[in-house]
Amino acid sequence: MKKMVTLSLILLATLCTTSLMAEEKLNTPPEGFTALFNGKDLENWRGLVGNGNPYTLQEMSEEDRSKAQAEANELMSAHWGVQDGVLVFDGKGKSICSAKDFGDFELYVDWKIEPKGDSGIYVRSTPQIQIWDTEYPEYFKHGAEKGSGSLWNNKDNERFPLAKADNPVGEWNTFHIKMVGEKVTIWLNGKLVTDNVILENYWKRDAGIPVIEKGAIELQNHGNTLYFRNIYVKELN
Template identity: 30%
Template sequence: MKKSLFGIVMALALNTAALADTPNTLSEHEKAAGWQLLFDGRTTDGWRSYGKPELSAEWHVENGTLTFTPGKAGDIITEGTFTSFELSIDWKISAGGNSGIFFHVVEGPSYAYMTGPEYQLLDNAGRGEPPLEQAAALFALYAPSRDVSHAADSWNTSKLVVNGEQVEHWLNGVKVVEYDMSSDDFKARVAASKFSPTGRNAAVMKDFAKARSGHIALQDHGNKIAFRNIKIKPLP
């Protein structure tokens, strides 16, 4: 009887572990904590191209991943909008690849980057970009404290925490960037960058990082990239 009970317990534990390791699913614990899937591994439901009602063919499901194959596709956005949240996402980029995750994106301008700050995705070794443009940076504004990215064609896990004005960038379990969007430091960095609302790009950048709610966007930067385990937990 004891052996049988032990066997049942072990089987349940193994089944639970297997479910936790299954991509594009939520555990019972995650569901109870308020997590939501943004990609089910089978369809592109919940996503559309920026400024369009449908999703371009270059963004498609491939072996349980949301994959971008280079073409004239453009960025894609969530159908829903989010204010404060924790976003978790796995990504695997091609050699020399470049992409990004934007948040608080508001449609209207020509491109998502004109309103939404960008969590940078990059093959650091293959691109040789400066720190402000490396993986997990707030693109062109805050460099990661160290490089914890994995090699091209390997999976990385990013976490983006937006809690009011406070933002954290995590990569592969390490917090590498944090900033306050209401701070003088943040405003000064924006003013000194290509995103400046008063600089040479003022006409198109006047709304950059101004919204406190908006879409999540994934970037078409011309390089193949795959995503999985895209999940979000709205914060109060």
């Protein structure tokens, strides 16, 4: 009898856990935030035109830009898709950008990579907040062992993260990114890894021009399978 009661309690606990998990909703933004990824399709996203240089885009005629964007969107649809509420990239094609440009903002994004994975988050169309396999020896020469969350393309300002906070490859990680003015603060899995550091203007570095005031949020690829979900943004006044 005692054994039957124990088994019943275990079954009840399992059912309760399953029920709670079923109630958890992916891609549902917290109060004050908007979901950039709706968990269903590629609404709110566009394909990357060229190499994503915003100044080059500004110089294109409206006709040329429209044609290039249509081609980029077609390529995006071929290699980016949605599986069970997760945005998945098959490792081919190009990066993906938010359809809207953002100035000052807060961003949450869950990401997951596979072994040898290499990716990043562009903010204001500018590279990049680094994502990579921090245990892959080939990347050590670039500083991967220091962790994800670095402002990889910085030269004059802090480049590497304050701490390594990555979960093991194959597990989900969460970035919380805050950008105000030209400065970026980043938390990875709840740990501060970049503290109010200037993001340098990769595209106009030699001219000494600060990062552009508004630009796209880009999910970068380096030829690896990538996974993203729970992408929430809040614009800051």
